[in-house]
Amino acid sequence: MTRRYPSTIAAAVEHEIVITKSRFVAHAVPVTGPADAERVIAEIRRAAWDARHHCVAMVTGVLGDQARSSDDGEPSGTAGVPMLEVLRRRELTDVVLVVSRWFGGVKLGAGGLVRAYSTSASEALDRATLVxxxxxxxxxxxxxxxxxxxxxxxxxxxxxxxxxxxxxxxxxxxxxxxxxxxxxxxxxxxxxxxxxxxxxxxxxxxxxxxxxxxxx
Missing domain, CATH: 3.30.70.240 (Alpha-Beta Plaits)
Structure with missing residues (x-):
């Protein structure tokens, strides 16, 4: 039986959504490994220095066997893990997702945050070319x-x-x-x-x- 390997994306994509006055900007970027992903995260943090949160999910490795996520100050489990699940469901690897949030003054609640970060990640990847x-x-x-x-x-x-x-x-x-x-x-x-x-x-x-x- 032929082994199936996770796909990746051809090039970086950026996508913005606004939910209840909070602004979410997602970056989905192809990377060569964890060190390259950390470089991408640092660059996005510097460019979007005024965002309150920079939540992260990454999957790397030929088999997609290395993964990490971060809520970056959002309530535990409401941002990084839902974003990581989006990568897992789509069977992608060597991709880092960074969703930066500018707080709009209205709290979304745990469920609202999960939906917001999942939607931001999903809509960004919808715009990516798969390889x-x-x-x-x-x-x-x-x-x-x-x-x-x-x-x-x-x-x-x-x-x-x-x-x-x-x-x-x-x-x-x-x-x-x-x-x-x-x-x-x-x-x-x-x-x-x-x-x-x-x-x-x-x-x-x-x-x-x-x-x-x-x-x-």
Whole structure:
């Protein structure tokens, strides 16, 4: 059975809501790990220095096995944990959520706070572009420079129809294309490359790794 990995988000998003005169500004930001998340939190705190609270939820790690939340002065369990539950329900990782609140003078109560922070987090993530992750096999293909343009077109079309992603091409003595391909599609790649090049192109198969699957 193929393991499913949590997704992440492609880029940072910001979203604001106002509830009973209190202003909530949510930031959902992709991060590389806890240290990167702490950097993001510090930057948001500095930028929104006049907010009363900066509540946090983060999930990190390839399997989403590291998590932390903070109510930052709100009643215990009314902010960070509900935000964390939003990340868990959506099966996201390597994401930090920071919701800054400017108090509007009207107390919301515990239930109102839970709804406000959950809604703020959810609506921010609704605006994010999701990036699927999968365990794919690294593949490289060496090509003469004169054939690089044609092969690039072939590979871009190929990954659109298979569980694969095209990486960065490097240029040295030869042009080297990098792909990440599902194990089940490796034979198809070999056959299709052979057919497109009269047997001249042979992919070199490397290790399996978990990658962000971004289609061209």
């Amino acid at each position: 699927r992750r999968a365990a794919l096999t690294e593949v490289t293909i060496d090509v003469e420079h004169g054939d690089a343009g044609r092969v690039d077109n072939v590979l871009r079309d190929w990954v659109r129809h298979h569980d694969a992603t095209l990486g960065t091409t490097t240029y040295g003595r030869l042009a080297t294309f990098a792909l990440a391909v599902s194990a089940g599609d490796l034979d198809a790649l070999r056959a299709d490359l052979a057919a497109a090049s009269a047997g001249a192109l042979v992919p070199v198969v490397g290790a399996e790794t978990v990658v962000d699957v971004v289609q061209p």
